[in-house]
Amino acid sequence: MLKSKMNWTFTYNQNEVAKETNIVQQLLAKKGLTEPNEIKSFLNPTEAQLQDPQLLEGLIIAKKRIDQAIAKGESILVFGDYDADGVTSTTLLVETLHELGAMCDYYIPNRFTEGYGPNPNAFREAKRQGFDLVITVDTGIAAFEAAEVAKELELDLIITDHHEIQGQLPVALAIIHPHCSDDYPFKSLAGVGVAFKLAQYLLGYFPKQFLDLVVIGTIADLVPLEGENRVLAKLGLDYINQSSRAGIIALKEVAGIKGRIDEQDIGFGISPRLNAVGRLQTAYPAVELLLTDDKAEAQRIATEIDLINQERQEIVKQIVEEATALVEQDPEANKHVIVLAKEGWNEGVLGIVASKLVRTFQRPAICLTLKSEQGKAKGSGRSITAFDLFENGMSIREKFLQFGGHAQAAGMTVAIDKIAELRIAFNQLAGNQLAPEDYQEQAQIDASIDLSLLSIVMIQEIEQLAPFGMANPRPLFHIKAEPTEARQIGANKNHLKLTLTQESHQLATVGFGLGSLQHKMTTGTTIEAIGHLQVNEWNGSRSPQLLVQDLRVQERQVFDFRGSKLWKQELTSVDKATVFVYFHQGSYSLHPNAIYFEQLLTANKIEVTELVILDLPNQLADLSEVLKLTQPDNIYTCFQTDHSHFLTGLPNRDDFKWFYGLVLQRGKYDHNQEQHLIIKNKQWKKNKIEFIIKVFSELEFVKIANGVVRPNPDVEKKPLTDSHSYQLAIARSEAEEVLYYSNYQQLKRWLKSQIESEHSMKEEVINGL
Known part of the structure; x- marks a missing residue:
């Protein structure tokens, strides 16, 4: 299983898969637009x-x-x-x-x-x-x-x-x-x-x-971006792409915007640069840039603004690191609303910092810079959808020196000695108003898409709904498929490139910031992805692509690291509900948080989301008990074997009969002196001979002294299965066959069956494989 980071809300019947011929109509209908004139006005707004x-x-x-x-x-x-x-x-x-x-x-x-x-x-x-x-x-x-x-x-x-x-x-x-x-x-x-x-x-x-x-x-x-704002934005996008304004042309160049400007170029390229000037110094250069008719002057100012924006990015990065550390130092105080204050923080970027904290911790965030000489702190706040920052701030207006803003963003000044009160008040307000799911980023999913229907034409039709933004978000699509390729990309390997497959149809996807999920998906498992459709252009070719926002897997997964010594590198990040279990004390290089299986079986209730199996059990029943008790979401098989009963083969009845006949005929067998003769003539390994001797000794068929084996004259006839060593070897061989030498699908089927079915272990071994 892989839990989604966002709270997914399907705004439609999940059994309905969007059809290529009516996808835009379906999306418009969800906005309440069904009449031809309404649709025309929305898609082609006019003055x-x-x-x-x-x-x-x-x-x-x-x-x-x-x-x-x-x-x-x-x-x-x-x-x-x-x-x-x-x-x-x-x-x-x-x-x-x-x-x-x-x-x-x-x-x-x-x-x-x-x-x-x-x-x-x-x-x-x-x-x-x-x-x-x-x-x-x-x-x-x-x-x-x-x-x-x-x-x-x-x-x-x-x-x-x-x-x-x-x-x-x-x-x-x-x-x-x-x-x-x-x-x-x-x-x-x-x-x-x-x-x-x-x-x-x-x-x-x-x-x-x-x-x-x-x-x-x-x-x-x-x-x-609805009503008049949609009309103005749509007309504005048409106009800005024809604009001869020197400042905009220069901004487009320094921002690396090629071709037609769209709302994303404005949101992530142009406006951050215009904002950056006022965040770090006076905003006059931004106005001068937009007012000037001189192309050379515009280029000079735009270059200066771009450098300021780069400086702003570095300052934001540093403050975000410091702010994150402060939250992690005192998570309880910031449980519902983050309220942080520190001397020296640049107040001009604290709105951006707060936004990043909201995205990281999924709760409202207020960041303040302390001005000790004035006895006050100034800063900005950003919020989540479910918490109206302006309304709640106004309800405790007396705690601020200054306060103003919107539902999702606010600016404020507060006396330093009131910061602790402010933190407590906001946390009480949010604690009383918000449910656990409110602290997850909300994902309103618009339609499920079958890969066989995806095309560039469909995506181009969807783009008619642009410009996208607040109140008109880019449609979020849901896809169920199998991952056939997953790899990390980017300089820091923090992005995910994933190929999704439905029968013979494939879709390339990219998930920015999702690189850590590469090891959370297995082949042959259906995953669900939500994201935005776009056209990917590369080397002159164009193809559909999904920009992934979130992923989830709703079935148990088995991660197969059998025989690999690299499993520790794959399990670099585990949560507190990950349990490492082992079956042989002292026989394995154990994880520091590992627990012996018998201790696990007798422990108080332990929450287990991921179970890491470090070594092979002596018998399937031991692992079966662990699985039934823990009911893990995901299972990691990390065991290897140096000595295999299954591969070497247990002695059969004829082997036991031949060796016993040898001892009876000769009256004795000196293991230290004669084992090489058996190894040469019978092609047996030493441990096979020793195993036969041990079984006969437990059954009292022979007596052993100083390595010399002699027949027991008072022997009592017993089946081989009365030997404890024989029973263990059979069980161990069976465990190896099911858990180590099976293929991936067989392994996955057995492990899941122990959790999900009521059949006994014996029935699974006989019928399942």
Whole structure:
């Protein structure tokens, strides 16, 4: 058996196998899309499906004030955020205002010296420099203190944002936010989506020239790709592939993106680089890159940003290692929610670190950097699907100095002396709300696929459902097949390349980070894989491929290392429920955690998921008892034999009769002096002669003194089976035949039968083999 790492949920009847002709229709039906017009609108969204910007409250007031500022020559400051959504929003609104003829500049706070969002000092400085109007993008909905300062300074403030509202609203001339607009039906726009709506209203036309910025910010901010977000992302992907924006062209080059840009290129190539700048320093270079028309300047900034991203990756790697060690040092304190704090951690990357901890430990994680001189800690949190981080954080809002974010991500500041309380509170909240399965990554499986139906055409049809992301995940498919090849790949051998086979059909698969599972699968065993279908292109050829997300085996497996001295290398990682059992004390190089079979049989209940058999039992019944008691999921046969009763052959009745006749005829047999004669004439081995003598001695057919064997004149007729040594040899030979010299399928069948059937050992030996 191989347990899945994820919690698998089949969203369909598992007996239904998807057909090539209707796979897209099946997937659309699961989304509730069955009408032709609905399907057409989903697969081919158009500008006409977007909501009218005028439905957003605050736009009329905002436009009136912006028009007034332009007419009077007043200076306008665009106040943005330092992430990819924020810098694309800033760029978009600056370009809009420039097109309208406004005098404007932009400002993005420094994460390390100012923290998140508008702050009083920044507004005071803006007023001092002569700005009369501040427009926030992707921020401001929780800037209560800064908004009050703006009012005192007579600095007009327009807030555009999309983050969660914290019970009340800041004081502002206008607030443009989907959740503040009862008439606006779509509530999940990204910050750049809200900025785009403002730009459209200000310009009086649909500004498609900004769609490249919109798709980056929308995908980067992980908002649900449904409704308007899907339309904007789909149109944006079409536009970004035609975009002449120098910054995007340069980013594409440094990110190694070739061909058409898709949502994965944005999510894993473009947005991490735009985010990296604000994580380690000021985010201004990211905005400068997107604003510039100079190709050489764009290339220079993009190269600089790429180097910063590489530095960010190294910092993340180091902090993740330190954070993982802290969790493992005190697992009980972080049982339901991980809350870590350490001096010197770079607060700019703690959201990424928290995300990696969530993936590793499958529970919410909060990472904070200690600022001892200020008596506070700042950081970020990420969560699992079942735990709303924002809602739960707001329920204990009094424990934070600052707090904000979304259901799955939040930023916070907390007094150092409150960190322990915060950890306890979050763990109590999660402990009361979550079930054990909630701590597993959730896998919503869309369809089961037969390998005979897989084709490039099918995969291309599935790609019509893109762009994939939140609320529109890439379809997850389920396949049952046999592994015919499994090997580790990658520089560190941490990835898995697997070939799955159904009858004559094969499918190549790749599982990133699953290299350790290579030794967890056996041939002839059905495995189940879930993953995403894609087209693999190699040396000019194209073929279907599965990008594996998880694997499981629901039947017991037998791993055959008989006669191999390399089994220890294969069993490098075992869990606490792995038991190593041996049958011969002192006769085997034992594993340090091994247990003698008689001790195992008399021990209190032991949980056994994997049973490692280190040596051959003297009789099948001993192993049968162990198997029935332990009921292991998997069995590893690691035994070898130097002296085989089965191969050498036990003496038969004629052998015993000949030797006894020799002793009777001669009156004695001197084993030390005469054994070489028997070995030469009968071609027997020495141990065979000694075994016959031992059996006769136990039956009292002969008497032995100083190696001289003499017949017993008072002999009593007995069958050979009365000899204990003879019985052991028969049992040992039988064990060797069944366990050592059988083929793999015979071995597997016998071992599983002892666990799964009610037949006796004798019946299995006679009938099973």
